[in-house]
């Protein structure tokens with residue numbers, strides 16, 4: 553058995569996305585079908601459309617979502633129909649070498665649904681990050697469903713499914729920001745602003761936001777940045793150093809995904825400081841740095857996948873902090889849109905006046 557729903561696909565490289573009828577199979581063993589309530593538009597969806605992730609077109613886009621479990625397959629015990637869940641793109645396997653060593657946040661063998669969703673003519677779809685949630689319903693591995701308090705708004709909860717978790721986690725998990733630290737965040741979209749929220753939550757004393765768009769800097773300030781730098785008009789490295797006693801920041805978070813901004817991050821950090829790359833580069837990008845500088849400056853150069861989060865640990869905790877008013881996740885939702893407005897949301901992402909457009913169903 554299967555059912556037909558509406559979903560947004562990216563048919564081919566750089567082609568406009570469009571709404572199509574999607575065939576969703578009933579959940580098999582270990583799988584779940586989730587009725588989507590909200591799904592945010594992340595820059596990674598645009599990367600998929602542009603062919604920047606891989607060539608497995610057509611993609612079923614959308615991966616920053618929350619919804620209600622509709623049905624589960626054989627052997628599923630952690631979630632049940634009716635549960636309110638956030639979808640995650642790293643369902644830990646429990647048996648790979650990382651999981652066995654007690655580091656499930658680095659799981660090397662994360663799970664997705666085994667069955668394929670298709671178009672009406674049988675063409676198999678590649679769901680973005682194994683989710684595909686710009687659709688009324690989607691099929692995932694049950695481990696991709698993390699139960700959270702249903703009192704929170706679906707649009708807010710869904711954000712934790714990707715960008716906001718990636719940003720907060722880049723600061724608190726990967727960057728290990730501590731009380732009194734200085735932090736610089738380069739690129740203040742949804743991910744960068746979430747890194748600012750995370751840095752503030754962790755007790756950073758100085759949080760420097762860097763972007764090329766003044767509107768983004770104004771929002772970054774409202775999220776907790778103590779200083780802002782427009783790197784179109786100011787030298788990012790020199791200004792960050794100037795704001796940190798001439799030394800550079802303890803932790804610099806790169807949330808653009810570009811060699812130029814990575815270099816800024818590399819040189820804007822203090823000796824023995826940490827660079828966290830959370831922006832996603834495209835396959836054509838390369839980086840050249842004097843090896844002596846890599847050695848001589850010490851510290852750590854880290855990448856942050858999904859903020860090194862553990863969904864079962866981090867999603868309910870962050871929802872709780874939001875409900876208590878200690879972080880404001882609702883501030884990330886700039887607008888709610890309909891399913892057929894995703895292409896327009898990509899354009900608005902480029903124009904820079906949106907943090908998150910969220911599709912509501």
Ligand SMILES: NC(=O)c1ccc[n+]([C@@H]2O[C@H](COP(=O)([O-])OP(=O)(O)OC[C@H]3O[C@@H](n4cnc5c(N)ncnc54)[C@H](O)[C@@H]3O)[C@@H](O)[C@H]2O)c1
Pocket residue numbers: 594595596599714715718738739740741742743744762763764765768783807808809810813829830831832833856857858859901904906907
């Ligand atoms: N690592 C992960 O797990 C993960 C998860 C989600 C998203 N991402 C990636 O994070 C990045 C940011 O995502 P987003 O949704 O916030 O995107 P976004 O488009 O909303 O934000 C990007 C921001 O970077 C700014 N920017 C662009 N060029 C710049 C430059 N040269 N210097 C300074 N700022 C610049 C833009 O003005 C914008 O504010 C993307 O690469 C995305 O794919 C990574």
Ligand SMILES: [Zn+2]
Pocket residue numbers: 644645646647648649650651652656658659660661662
């Ligand atoms: Zn594992």
Ligand SMILES: [Zn+2]
Pocket residue numbers: 594595596597615616714715
């Ligand atoms: Zn994303």
